[in-house]
Amino acid sequence: MFQSLGARAFAVPAPVFLVGSYDRDGRANIMPAAWSGLCASHPPCLAVSLARTRWTHAAIAERHAFTVSIPDRDMAAQADFAGLISGRDEDKFAALGLTPKTAEHVDAPYVAECRAVIELRLLHTLALGSHTQYIGEIMDVKVQSRYLDADGFPDMRRLDPLLYVPLAREYWSVGQIVAKAFSVGRSVDRRAVIGGDGS
Numbered sequence: 001m002f003q004s005l006g007a008r009a010f011a012v013p014a015p016v017f018l019v020g021s022y023d024r025d026g027r028a029n030i031m032p033a034a035w036s037g038l039c040a041s042h043p044p045c046l047a048v049s050l051a052r053t054r055w056t057h058a059a060i061a062e063r064h065a066f067t068v069s070i071p072d073r074d075m076a077a078q079a080d081f082a083g084l085i086s087g088r089d090e091d092k093f094a095a096l097g098l099t100p101k102t103a104e105h106v107d108a109p110y111v112a113e114c115r116a117v118i119e120l121r122l123l124h125t126l127a128l129g130s131h132t133q134y135i136g137e138i139m140d141v142k143v144q145s146r147y148l149d150a151d152g153f154p155d156m157r158r159l160d161p162l163l164y165v166p167l168a169r170e171y172w173s174v175g176q177i178v179a180k181a182f183s184v185g186r187s188v189d190r191r192a193v194i195g196g197d198g199s
């Protein structure tokens with residue numbers, strides 16, 4: 001039996017993206033944004049939704065650029081700190097001992113200590129009640145080479161990205177590989193899927 005939890009902001013898992021930006025004075029800042037995800041393939045796009053009160057909100061509107069640095073499980077406390085403090089009040093990079101590195105393709109900093117980073121130029125801005133959705137075109141994806149697999153793709157096990165669970169307000173890490181996508185579905189027995197167990 002399902003139990004309704006009402007109309008809540010919930011989906012799992014949510015990513016923990018560290019959104020990097022330069023403010024109007026050129027100060028580097030990061031904030032975690034879990035209301036985020038991929039939203040187009042051609043051109044490759046990613047959206048983050050930021051409340052208007054965030055210092056990062058104004059920074060992206062001004063610079064038309066941002067980055068996403070993907071923290072690993074050992075960065076949970078640092079990511080959480082960045083979500084408790086505003087760049088309006090404190091230099092979070094300095095407080096956390098992290099290194100801001102200027103992106104190659106856009107006017108924004110990323111976290112040099114992260115294993116994977118994404119550079120984005122602002123493509124669209126969508127007002128959504130409490131939040132503004134910033135849709136960025138992905139200009140580059142950078143992964144530290146030791147976190148790539150033999151095929152040159154990001155290796156989930158080694159990347160070990162931090163995940164967020166809304167409502168419970170918990171950080172999680174990823175589990176085990178289950179199957180190959182766009183492949184395992186070929187083994188499905190159609191009768192079992194469409195007709196159930198026949199009872």
Ligand SMILES: Cc1cc2nc3c(=O)[nH]c(=O)nc-3n(C[C@H](O)[C@H](O)[C@H](O)COP(=O)(O)O)c2cc1C
Nearest residue numbers: 031032033034035050051054055056083085086087
């Ligand atoms: C795990 C986590 C996820 C968060 N996700 C979002 C989000 O998606 N959008 C948002 O506006 N704020 C989000 N926040 C809150 C901001 O990160 C927080 O208000 C931060 O201090 C804003 O920083 P800034 O003022 O330097 O931009 C999140 C906080 C945490 C801890």
